[in-house]
Amino acid sequence: MQTIYQQMDSGELAQTIASLKDEVAAAKARGLALDMARGKPSPSQVDISRPMLDILGADSDLHDGSVDCGNYGCFEGIPSARKLAGEFLGCPAEQTLVLGSSSLLIEHDIVGTFWRCGTCGSEPWSAYAAAHEDKPVKFLCPVPGYDRHFGITEDLGIVNIPVAMTEDGPDMDEIERLVASDDSIKGIWCVPKYSNPTGITFSEDTVRRLATMTCAAPDFRILWDNAYCVHDLYDEGDELANIFDIAHEAGTEDRVVAFASTSKITFPGAGIGFVGASPAVLAEFAHHLKAGLISADKLNQLRHVRFLPTLDAVREHMKKHAEFLRPRFECVEQKLAEGLGSTGCATWTHPRGGYFVSFDGPEGSAKRVGALCAEMGVRLTTVGATWPYGEDPHDTNIRIAPSYPTVEELSAALDVLVLAVKLVSAELAAE
Numbered sequence: 001m002q003t004i005y006q007q008m009d010s011g012e013l014a015q016t017i018a019s020l021k022d023e024v025a026a027a028k029a030r031g032l033a034l035d036m037a038r039g040k041p042s043p044s045q046v047d048i049s050r051p052m053l054d055i056l057g058a059d060s061d062l063h064d065g066s067v068d069c070g071n072y073g074c075f076e077g078i079p080s081a082r083k084l085a086g087e088f089l090g091c092p093a094e095q096t097l098v099l100g101s102s103s104l105l106i107e108h109d110i111v112g113t114f115w116r117c118g119t120c121g122s123e124p125w126s127a128y129a130a131a132h133e134d135k136p137v138k139f140l141c142p143v144p145g146y147d148r149h150f151g152i153t154e155d156l157g158i159v160n161i162p163v164a165m166t167e168d169g170p171d172m173d174e175i176e177r178l179v180a181s182d183d184s185i186k187g188i189w190c191v192p193k194y195s196n197p198t199g200i201t202f203s204e205d206t207v208r209r210l211a212t213m214t215c216a217a218p219d220f221r222i223l224w225d226n227a228y229c230v231h232d233l234y235d236e237g238d239e240l241a242n243i244f245d246i247a248h249e250a251g252t253e254d255r256v257v258a259f260a261s262t263s264k265i266t267f268p269g270a271g272i273g274f275v276g277a278s279p280a281v282l283a284e285f286a287h288h289l290k291a292g293l294i295s296a297d298k299l300n301q302l303r304h305v306r307f308l309p310t311l312d313a314v315r316e317h318m319k320k321h322a323e324f325l326r327p328r329f330e331c332v333e334q335k336l337a338e339g340l341g342s343t344g345c346a347t348w349t350h351p352r353g354g355y356f357v358s359f360d361g362p363e364g365s366a367k368r369v370g371a372l373c374a375e376m377g378v379r380l381t382t383v384g385a386t387w388p389y390g391e392d393p394h395d396t397n398i399r400i401a402p403s404y405p406t407v408e409e410l411s412a413a414l415d416v417l418v419l420a421v422k423l424v425s426a427e428l429a430a431e
């Protein structure tokens, strides 16, 4: 599609660029300092979980059933927390571990375990890499995606392969084609509900195809990071098919390893993190983890399950979060539609949950837009971060994280983004 700037004659375009530059100069003079960079809840949003901090005191009973949470033991996590974890992840409680205070470290640990020790009788991924010098271990990375996922595999020297996201989740035709014949592709990163950053929820067909596709690697693993499984903005949330049920039926249960945490439910980085997997994969992971862990922080687990004892209680709590988030997401939609809707300069996603909006400008625009926003006092997520190695080949994608600023700050930040996109698009049209 042509942008409005590409349709202008050179005189009109030069005049438009001059007046946009004046607007940029005025914005710079305002000395803004706004942050739309990372997906953090706002301080008042975090405050809604403060009552949890009063739940455990010096006189509290520290038992969960027969488990003494004040002492070593119960490596797998306390029973009430495992029950909740099973409900979150869609698998039996016995197929879960409740570990530390967040999920990313568990994801890092499990990929490290597969790398060092292998899984389900296959050689360690590191041994595969050593034996196939010209065929490195690879991982599929839906793009735009979550930079920290890509960082975990990159850190081990695994080669990250981008795969396009569609409205239904990652491009399954491409994935099926790649994994069917290449046994060096050992897995895929997935954020299946309200994906980071597109907000897309995988369709049932996508979930089914992932769980049932033919993989050349017997040790192919789907890392199913369901970080936003209860993070609906509206009463009618997106529905995600249960991958464990489908995989169980298909006999591919060992393929799925699921994660979640309460980071964006209670306290970021100070919640509880879960992993769910087949009995075989869970047992091997537990075996390796036990080399370095006697038991996780069960007092934190106890505090959490007393505050949020059931999934229904979690959903009620999430409605309070949605009260904060909904106006911010609606502000993004409104500002982008008003500012850029008729310019042909941009497309963006319209999530019904999660923490992000994915924005695409014209080819070759994103880095320049990010830099111009910074000059006007607005910090965006590092441009390119939504692609492996920070390399967005078309330089179009920007992740918008609307949760942290106030609506007023967000509104001002979006005015700046809109202005930057307009000027960069106009300048590109003039080149």
Ligand code: PLP
Residues within 6 Å of the ligand: 039, 101, 102, 103, 104, 105, 146, 191, 196, 225, 227, 260, 261, 262, 263, 268, 269, 273
């Ligand atoms: N997974 C995804 C998809 C995320 O977007 C985030 C945070 O933004 C995390 C994991 C981090 O979660 P935790 O705090 O549980 O490590």
